[in-house]
């Protein structure tokens with residue numbers, strides 16, 4: 502055990518807890534029957550105990566596991582395009598030294614909610630394609646891997662949607678471009694910070710998921726106010742945000758050092774109104790688990 506964990510500064514993990522954690526590492530992560538015990542240990546950790554806990558599971562917090570990828574942040578921030586893509590494809594490392602950790606990660610409500618929000622997005626795109634008229638326009642803020650766009654085009658080969666994708670990470674754009682090569686005629690990429698990006702036209706849908714949860718309220722409100730003017734008649738601005746009832750919250754924070762601004766339905770409505778959206782044009786939906794909320798603002 503590292504010195505750090507034995508100082509009086511930290512609560513000692515009990516012998517049983519340490520034994521349990523070491524056995525998880527030996528087995529490449531928890532078996533399903535151990536999920537509850539691990540979750541209980543994690544949920545009970547105080548912030549000043551995190552270093553000690555992470556020291557104990559350090560051998561699993563590396564690039565070979567999804568939790569380790571979150572923790573190490575090879576692209577500089579948690580929730581990068583590669584991690585999100587791996588959540589979508591339900592990736593599990595086949596190496597038995599790590600696979601149980603990945604199965605555990607993919608089983609969390611938070612990971613299910615990320616997949617559910619993609620399905621929610623695909624439904625919204627379908628609704629747009631059913632509308633009358635010619636080409637449709639969708640703007641995605643913080644587009645990441647664009648696996649959602651890829652899935653939409655794979656399933657809807659006659660789509661009339663043109664996507665504008667904005668992301669400030671060149672690695673994300675390169676990845677999105679390469680996996681969407683066959684759909685390049687229908688996609689424009691913009692490497693830009695969404696706080697500064699200037700839309701050059703109007704959109705049937707402005708979509709953002711996995712981005713506004715990183716913003717403080719002040720930036721959230723600024724962003725709504727900035728973009729909601731760029732909707733066509735009948736258009737919508739939809740923002741995904743993790744709900745403060747996310748049961749995976751502490752696991753994300755402890756295992757992957759991944760902190761988000763979780764929000765309630767009322768927080769989202771309040772901020773939309775503060776951003777000068779009309780109350781009657783604002784509603785909040787949720788995916789089936791209620792872990793991801795969607796703020797929907799209709800064009801005035």
Ligand SMILES: C[S@@+](CC[C@H](N)C(=O)[O-])C[C@H]1O[C@@H](n2cnc3c(N)ncnc32)[C@H](O)[C@@H]1O
Nearest residue numbers: 580643644645668669670673693694695710711
């Ligand atoms: C968690 S991922 C979500 C990706 C995608 N929306 C999805 O749900 O599949 C967040 C993405 O937003 C990008 N991002 C974060 N802050 C940004 C900013 N201020 N401007 C542009 N992109 C940003 C990151 O580079 C990352 O690719």
